[in-house]
Amino acid sequence: MSLLKILARDLFSRRRTETPPPVDGETLQQLAARLGETARLSLGRSLSIREVDAGSCNGCELEIHALNNPVYQLERYGLRFVASPRHADVLLVTGPVALNMAEALKRTYDATPAPKWVVAAGDCACNGGLFAGSYACLGGADRILPVDIAIPGCPPSPRALLSGLLTLLEHVAVR
């Protein structure tokens, strides 16, 4: 089948993109209490995300990748992955923070301009997961960075990841 045929079929067939998951009200309140109104900025309901693997088994990366597929289509919410921390508002951290990656993670954070938020994705980034106590890991992103939202799961599903990111967006954007 030719490229044009596939494009035409995609254009006129049922939309694959699904409705978004609800934002987590409780986490939203916690964010407001912790960060305060002053942290809110007019980012035009748009956040740029830099993903950092700090020791993940790559399971989390697979599900984060899925956010970009046509079913979840992250960009329609104004959320997008960027190539450099210097373009980012959010660091999305996975893994139990392997000591070999700790400095690279800290440097990535330092290179991200303020205001910035940190999301810990997956059980490993939340509390070290199965690798808590290892000689080679710090045991969670909050051991080295201020974590604003934690999304548990091994790995968290794309819907769970999306819900967490939308909660952050809801908090950050001026309504």
Next chain:
Amino acid sequence: MITGKTTLLHYLSFSRPVAAHQPWPRFVLDEAAWRGLVAELAVEDWDVLGLWADGNEIHCALRDEETGEIAVASHSCTDRRFASLSQVRPGVLRLERAVADLYGLQAAGNPDGRPWLDHGRWGVTHPLALARRPPPPAPYAYSFLPVEGEGLHQIPVGPVHAGIIEPGHFRFHCAGETVVRLEERLGWVHRGLEGALIGKPVAQAAKLVGRVSGDSTVAYAIAFARAVEAASGAEAPARAHWLRALMAELERIANHIFDFGAICNDAAFALMLGECSVLREEILRICESCFGHRLMMDAVVPGGVACDLTAEGAALLQDMLARLRPRFEELVELYDNSPSLLDRTVGTGVCTPALARQFGATGFVGRASGRAVDARRLPGYPPYDQMELPVPVRQDGDVNARIWIRIEEIRASLDLIGRILSQMPPGPLHTPIPTRGGEGMALVEGFRGEILVWVRLSQVGRIVRCHPRDPSWFQWPLLEAAIEGNIVADFPLCNKSFNCSYAGVDL
């Protein structure tokens, strides 16, 4: 005398066999026999399947290509040194560097004395050695290989990359646009997995081994389960074997389809990634419906499987097969009829058959470069021994060849799933693992290639030592060779076509 006609087991039969090692034998080699093994490897077609340490002992898993014999050769190091295999099997070089970092056992004759996994940040040296030593007082330094010549420049990339990808450092030396040398520096996601396994009960260890490399979680879980079953003398029920194979083929298809899209995306053909990622999403949702987890983590357990396939699940899979095949073939046709895309993939990133053989590469990297190796066929394990299994092979070794091997494997796996669904016997799903000591090894075909897991259990059924060896150990070095002479801009394309695991080798 070395004639080049010795079989592996014949050579090893002069050394002392170890009693409780299953299903293949293990022999303890003295100094002379170990040195003799290095000499034999120079002339014999024996593949080194893995090399790992255990206290002061070094183990090496071998396969005789001609006879198919598999065995483990062990050697107790005197003075914490052993004769290196890296001169005759260069794929072992990084494994020996990892052994030196974790256990402090030095490979005498390894030309690369630099550390590999140890980046000088753990606060201890040789973390798995019998006696730990304090960190060395000298500041840690790592020197990259020098490249000399006029007009050369360096491009350091990583460990944090531009995309959503695992961390690794790539040091390119370039002449203009052309890569003269790529040097990889990995180890960034070393989590201490082998250390974390020590002393764990089998059930907990299974979860850890299922996270060596998340994209291959089913294949690792099967390999670990089979190694534990071999060590303890348990036999999983027949239906469990078939369900394991079903999950393994689903994992293979999901990964290959995404790779197919992602490689094309790295050649700026974004539509393919969009289409392929939708197919992947549909497969993962069916996996969740059938086995309770999108990646099927922890669904395979030692002794069998954790959950059964219901009639509704089987119907979902049948429906998936019917819908997936035509949509996938459409995309294959699109790939084959897009000259702008083929222009990027054909002749790019060539890995020669000679190199693939020298490094013992398996999986799509090996099969795209002439190596017809597939653990499902040789040594083989149920239920694949009851099914005909095509092993696609090509000789061209470029990005295009690695894409076509994946395409052929997706087709074969779709067929296998159909046959598994129609032939799977009813019956129990799990058999208890008896509490007894022993040693076991397993070879399982993951989507990347041959996964090896070796395990030693204590009398109370806990892990004394477990070593998971990812196929990427023997594929990463080939990427360095394949990119030579290509342009820097084609590196993402070549890298994705290899799709080596970082977590799998960093452990």
